[in-house]
Amino acid sequence: MGSASDWHAFLDEFRTFGGKAENVMQRKGAFGMGLFPIDPAKPVDLFIPDELLVSIEHIELRGGEVVIKDDNSFPAGYGDWFRRYQANYSWGAEGRENTLAFEEGLKGLPDSIGMMMKRVGLYNSDNRFPGTDPDQELLNRFIQTRCINRKDRRVIMPMIDLLNHAPSAKPYDMSGDGIAVAGLHDGEVLVKYSVSDPIRRLLGYGFNAPETLGFSLSFRLQHRDRLVVVQGGGGRQPLQPCGIELKDDRVVLKQPLLASSTSPKMPRTLLIKACRSLEGIDAHELFEQIHQRNAQALVQMLRELQGVEGDVAQRLRNGCFDQLAALSHHIGQRDDLLAEEAATPAVA
Amino acid sequence: MISWRRKQRHLQSLDYRPKLSMDEKIRIARWKALVEDFRRFGGIAENVIQRKGELGLGLFPIDPSQQIELRVPDHLLVKTDNLKLLDGAVVLKNDRSYPKGFGEWYADFQAHYSWGAEARNSIKRFEDGLKSLSDPLQKTLQNLGLINIQQRFCGINEEQNLFQRFIATRQINRNGQLFLMPMIELVNHSPMQSSWIMDEGSIAIQGQYDEEILVRYSVDDPLRRCLQYGFNCKELMGFSLRTQLIHYDQKIIVDGGINFEPMKPCRSSVQNESIIFYKPLLSSFKSPRIPRTLFRKACRIHNGINPDELFDQIHSRNRLLLVGLTRKLQGENNIIAKQLTSACLDQISILSEHLGSK
Numbered sequence: 001m002g003s004a005s006d007w008h009a010f011l012d013e014f015r016t017f018g019g020k021a022e023n024v025m026q027r028k029g030a031f032g033m034g035l036f037p038i039d040p041a042k043p044v045d046l047f048i049p050d051e052l053l054v055s056i057e058h059i060e061l062r063g064g065e066v067v068i069k070d071d072n073s074f075p076a077g078y079g080d081w082f083r084r085y086q087a088n089y090s091w092g093a094e095g096r097e098n099t100l101a102f103e104e105g106l107k108g109l110p111d112s113i114g115m116m117m118k119r120v121g122l123y124n125s126d127n128r129f130p131g132t133d134p135d136q137e138l139l140n141r142f143i144q145t146r147c148i149n150r151k152d153r154r155v156i157m158p159m160i161d162l163l164n165h166a167p168s169a170k171p172y173d174m175s176g177d178g179i180a181v182a183g184l185h186d187g188e189v190l191v192k193y194s195v196s197d198p199i200r201r202l203l204g205y206g207f208n209a210p211e212t213l214g215f216s217l218s219f220r221l222q223h224r225d226r227l228v229v230v231q232g233g234g235g236r237q238p239l240q241p242c243g244i245e246l247k248d249d250r251v252v253l254k255q256p257l258l259a260s261s262t263s264p265k266m267p268r269t270l271l272i273k274a275c276r277s278l279e280g281i282d283a284h285e286l287f288e289q290i291h292q293r294n295a296q297a298l299v300q301m302l303r304e305l306q307g308v309e310g311d312v313a314q315r316l317r318n319g320c321f322d323q324l325a326a327l328s329h330h331i332g333q334r335d336d337l338l339a340e341e342a343a344t345p346a347v348a
Numbered sequence: 349m350i351s352w353r354r355k356q357r358h359l360q361s362l363d364y365r366p367k368l369s370m371d372e373k374i375r376i377a378r379w380k381a382l383v384e385d386f387r388r389f390g391g392i393a394e395n396v397i398q399r400k401g402e403l404g405l406g407l408f409p410i411d412p413s414q415q416i417e418l419r420v421p422d423h424l425l426v427k428t429d430n431l432k433l434l435d436g437a438v439v440l441k442n443d444r445s446y447p448k449g450f451g452e453w454y455a456d457f458q459a460h461y462s463w464g465a466e467a468r469n470s471i472k473r474f475e476d477g478l479k480s481l482s483d484p485l486q487k488t489l490q491n492l493g494l495i496n497i498q499q500r501f502c503g504i505n506e507e508q509n510l511f512q513r514f515i516a517t518r519q520i521n522r523n524g525q526l527f528l529m530p531m532i533e534l535v536n537h538s539p540m541q542s543s544w545i546m547d548e549g550s551i552a553i554q555g556q557y558d559e560e561i562l563v564r565y566s567v568d569d570p571l572r573r574c575l576q577y578g579f580n581c582k583e584l585m586g587f588s589l590r591t592q593l594i595h596y597d598q599k600i601i602v603d604g605g606i607n608f609e610p611m612k613p614c615r616s617s618v619q620n621e622s623i624i625f626y627k628p629l630l631s632s633f634k635s636p637r638i639p640r641t642l643f644r645k646a647c648r649i650h651n652g653i654n655p656d657e658l659f660d661q662i663h664s665r666n667r668l669l670l671v672g673l674t675r676k677l678q679g680e681n682n683i684i685a686k687q688l689t690s691a692c693l694d695q696i697s698i699l700s701e702h703l704g705s706k
Contacts, residue, residue, distance in 0.1 A: 264664075285704035295700035299693045302674075306689065317678070321671050324696060328667035332657035 020047035105312025121218030198322030214259035214326035241274035392419035474578035477684025493590030538562035570694030586631035
């Protein structure tokens with residue numbers, strides 16, 4: 001990381017390519033390096049036009065630096081600017097080291113914890129960081145924590161990817177011809193990266209955050225005389241009923257939402273709706289069975305983590321606690337929504 | 349009356365075990381003498397011996413293929429207010445109402461098999477651990493209605509405090525009076541077992557046990573069992589912590605604790621415009637549909653309550669309080685904090701055991 005004048009010169013270059021970065025500077029904060037308003041009384045304005053977004057498949061490591069493979073489709077000089085951006089403010093500043101420390105920390109956890117996380121679909125070190133090409137694997141992990149879906153592409157958003165995440169912050173503004181974050185900020189400029197829950201935010205990004213939603217872990221359970229396969233994870237449309245289908249006599253439930261602190265009546269409502277298409281399911285009981293299994297798996301993980309030292313073990317403990325707390329936010333159901341749908345005549 | 353053959357087997361198993369050390373032989377001989385005297389007073393103790401097990405000192409069958417029987421007749425039960433500490437020993441204040449020699453026997457029993465064997469020291473270890481918890485943590489435990497550590501140990505006389513805790517963890521209520529049960533108090537607890545047999549005229553444990561003889565002391569949940577008795581146990585029920593919440597503009601107070609009639613709807617009352625629910629059962633491993641069912645019944649007398657939502661709210665609040673408590677315990681460098689952490693995790697786990705309703 002260079003001086004303040006380097007930073008401003010760097011922003012000037014960014015503006016020449018069509019980007020905006022007004023009233024912001026990079027410095028250390030509570031979440032590590034982040035962007036802060038220079039004058040909190042004035043709005044910040046960050047914008048990257050679609051033309052400057054870099055598809056992840058166009059990114060590679062060259063001599064330890066993160067560069068664009070072929071920068072012909074970008075404005076002249078942008079490839080070099082991107083290389084310096086990564087070296088001085090992102091990958092080279094903290095990104096590589098943090099990613100490496102987290103991945104090594106995860107691999108260093110006792111086998112029993114690794115097995116447990118694998119079993120519930122949270123983490124599989126064999127796929128994620130096998131160690132056969134550590135530099136490339138690290139870059140892949142780094143990219144995963146910074147990329148976003150934009151117009152059917154997975155892209156990196158220079159400058160905007162320096163922002164840290166807060167579950168209560170607004171998401172990126174993707175309504176225009178690029179991606180923007182703007183407005184007044186008293187302290188650090190924060191953005192909501194995506195829909196997730198605490199344990200997956202941790203394992204996906206390496207940091208703890210008290211996310212407001214809770215999704216299920218993966219497992220199978222016996223519900224009455226049916227085998228139910230619960231596919232864990234967070235859907236992109238959490239307030240829609242989760243997918244449900246019958247496969248070889250097994251009921252497959254895809255990424256059910258289990259809790260929401262802002263809409264605590266929705267999780268049960270959505271599961272009831274999802275289960276309407278299948279007979280022989282008591283949605284209320286199934287909802288509670290899924291909760292039960294989640295609680296027990298998380299408690300088991302916390303037991304295994306007792307006495308395990310190290311920063312990543314502590315983060316994982318916090319992630320489990322945050323997840324248990326997040327999963328508590330489900331209260332009753334929305335009878336109005338359930339009645340509404342039940343009253344809607346089926347389309348012929 | 350036991351048969352001659354059974355008695356021979358009993359003596360053989362005691363006397364002819366291979367490779368017994370001198371200490372072990374003395375220990376067994378003392379135990380035999382204790383049991384014989386106990387029988388002489390009218391008690392029954394068949395096919396049992398005290399030794400160390402997974403739960404500390406406990407009673408085991410001498411011959412697991414045979415039934416065991418422990419029985420304390422009412423006339424050998426010891427009123428808790430007839431006990432005192434004398435020079436560090438637990439003795440009867442007055443032994444006139446007991447068979448001749450019982451007072452001496454009881455003092456020996458306490459000194460070598462109960463209070464003096466392990467109980468005092470394990471109580472002291474646990475209580476010292478509780479006292480060394482940080483002030484904020486002690487305050488949290490108090491606010492949740494779990495334990496008032498300052499009140500529990502007034503600190504005037506440590507030995508008396510330990511003695512009172514000893515009594516509190518072993519006493520039973522029989523016809524409105526509190527008693528200790530000689531011999532039977534040596535049996536450890538398991539929530540999976542049945543409770544003591546309370547006959548007319550005696551208290552007993554009978555049956556066949558492959559391993560340690562265990563009995564269910566009482567209805568409890570993991571966190572309260574730990575705080576009251578000093579050991580961790582995966583109890584099969586979960587009760588609420590003390591908490592307050594707002595339910596559709598209505599102030600609700602949940603008075604946490606153990607409901608000793610757990611399969612009945614909890615009591616409730618209205619005070620100062622608040623509805624108070626007393627000790628609601630929140631979960632049950634064996635009857636997971638019962639807690640919500642009972643809570644619905646308890647709510648019938650109140651208007652403006654959505655019982656299912658309130659039940660979920662109480663669960664949610666309990667989870668959050670327990671997560672908060674467990675987090676606080678992480679910061680304590682204390683063996684008891686680890687034990688309490690384990691109890692909190694057991695509590696979170698058991699509270700998840702509720703499914704639908706009946």
